[in-house]
Amino acid sequence: MKISVIIPSYKPQDYLWECLDSLYSQTFPKDDFEVVLVLNGEKEPYYSRIEGFISSHDPEMKIRLIHTDVKGVSHARNIGLDMATGSYISFIDDDDMVSSSFLEDLHAKADHKTLVLACPSAFVDGGTKISEYRTEEEFKRLSSAGRTKYLDVRSLLHVAAMTLIPMDIIGKRRF
Numbered sequence: 001m002k003i004s005v006i007i008p009s010y011k012p013q014d015y016l017w018e019c020l021d022s023l024y025s026q027t028f029p030k031d032d033f034e035v036v037l038v039l040n041g042e043k044e045p046y047y048s049r050i051e052g053f054i055s056s057h058d059p060e061m062k063i064r065l066i067h068t069d070v071k072g073v074s075h076a077r078n079i080g081l082d083m084a085t086g087s088y089i090s091f092i093d094d095d096d097m098v099s100s101s102f103l104e105d106l107h108a109k110a111d112h113k114t115l116v117l118a119c120p121s122a123f124v125d126g127g128t129k130i131s132e133y134r135t136e137e138e139f140k141r142l143s144s145a146g147r148t149k150y151l152d153v154r155s156l157l158h159v160a161a162m163t164l165i166p167m168d169i170i171g172k173r174r175f
Helices: 015-024 046-055 073-083 102-108 134-142 150-156
Strands: 003-009 033-040 062-068 088-091 122-125 129-132 163-166
Touching: 003 015, 003 073, 003 102, 015 033, 015 046, 033 046, 033 073, 046 062, 062 073, 073 088, 088 102, 102 163
Parallel strands: 003 033, 003 088, 033 062
Antiparallel strands: 088 163, 122 129
16 A cells, blocks of 8 residues: 555535545555544544445455544554554645645655655635635745755644655654
8 A cells, every 4th residue: 555544524514525525536555545534523424424435335445444443543543553554654634625736746756764744735714715824925035946854844843634644654653
């Protein structure tokens, strides 16, 4: 397995379907990635709804749905890391949508010593305005010479989502 996409979810709403649909439409081969969806906190009615959604979509995409009673995004991500089989990890939040080439683009830049950041990335502000994260502007300024050393940009990497991280770098580290 090349990539494990870990999605923590707590009391998910309809945005989860958009997130999963964006993964179903990936150009990256479905045999090369898995989705580990960790539902934390209350199980029902969320678990049954997610199972129904998964069963009504492409059976070729590998999605593992895991439930834990323990709440918390960090705990959910740690469970995902423990269950992941990929050489690379990508964290996506359950309210994120990714482009159809998200995994393909990240994997094309990957090696076992490099953390790949999705650029450009944007957010919808108030449901109408799409804005680029300011982090990206600063990252571009700091990395204008090519590959960038982690120590130069570590203050910018304060979110787990929208990255591709080699499992070799993660090792036994947990949130």
